Amino acid sequence: MNIILLGPPGAGKGTQSAGLVERHGMRQLSTGDMLRAAVKAGTPVGLKAKAVMERGELVSDEIVSALIDDELASMGPETGAIFDGYPRTAAQADALDAILAKNGRALDHVIELEVNEDALVERITGRFSCGNCGALYHDTANPPSEPGKCDACGSSDFRRRPDDNEETVRTRMAEYRAKTAPILPGYEARGIVSRVDGMGAIDAVANAIDGILAS
Numbered sequence: 001m002n003i004i005l006l007g008p009p010g011a012g013k014g015t016q017s018a019g020l021v022e023r024h025g026m027r028q029l030s031t032g033d034m035l036r037a038a039v040k041a042g043t044p045v046g047l048k049a050k051a052v053m054e055r056g057e058l059v060s061d062e063i064v065s066a067l068i069d070d071e072l073a074s075m076g077p078e079t080g081a082i083f084d085g086y087p088r089t090a091a092q093a094d095a096l097d098a099i100l101a102k103n104g105r106a107l108d109h110v111i112e113l114e115v116n117e118d119a120l121v122e123r124i125t126g127r128f129s130c131g132n133c134g135a136l137y138h139d140t141a142n143p144p145s146e147p148g149k150c151d152a153c154g155s156s157d158f159r160r161r162p163d164d165n166e167e168t169v170r171t172r173m174a175e176y177r178a179k180t181a182p183i184l185p186g187y188e189a190r191g192i193v194s195r196v197d198g199m200g201a202i203d204a205v206a207n208a209i210d211g212i213l214a215s
């Protein structure tokens with residue numbers, strides 16, 4: 001199974017990917033996470049991407065498609081792929097088709113998380129994650145069950161993303177509307193798009209996604 005989770009910043013792509021990994025043993029391929037790891041490690045890709053990400057703009061198509069190409073090549077054919085935050089432009093959508101074909105894979109579902117943009121700013125400015133294992137939390141919607149301690153690994157090293165401020169979020173949303181939303185009609189023409197109400201509770205969204213995967 002190969003699926004794309006599509007939706008603006010804060011729609012819940014990362015949160016739902018983590019659930020799919022746990023429930024179905026799929027692999028999450030998040031270009032945002034890969035780029036943040038590259039920034040942290042100070043690699044040439046990270047050095048190029050850092051300022052672009054802090055402005056909320058898109059990193060070049062060549063860089064992100066190369067990251068996906070490498071990651072998919074390292075996966076066994078039996079492992080399902082969740083594309084989180086990729087593709088984000090028409091050129092990336094074309095590149096993904098070529099990468100999948102090269103690996104003998106095909107897209108099964110493109111799942112669009114439908115959300116209300118105004119609520120997303122609150123979601124994003126309340127987000128934090130575990131610096132040790134990456135588990136995602138929200139100040140009010142999804143706090144750790146024991147305050148100050150990660151549910152998944154017990155660490156108390158929590159982080160906030162440098163691009164999670166209101167100004168940058170607005171730029172990220174504008175980028176989504178201008179460059180990413182236009183790739184949907186191409187997938188619709190192939191009959192593989194499903195829509196989920198991303199404003200529901202995390203479990204309700206997860207159930208809706210599982211319903212699509214089982215269909």
Ligand code: AP5
Binds near residue numbers: 088
């Ligand atoms: P990326 O890391 O992909 O960020 P994004 O698309 O802006 O999406 P987010 O990670 O902010 O949101 P999400 O949908 O994963 O939501 P989450 O589950 O965390 O990209 C960052 C940057 O990298 C880009 O701006 C760009 O510069 C670069 N980049 C990455 N990929 C690229 C590409 N392909 N091409 C070019 N550049 C690229 O949820 C958000 C919060 O809400 C969390 O706190 C969570 O706990 C909470 N929450 C989630 N679901 C719910 C719910 N149902 N109810 C209540 N709260 C919820």
Ligand code: MG
Binds near residue numbers: 013014015032085
């Ligand atoms: Mg994410």
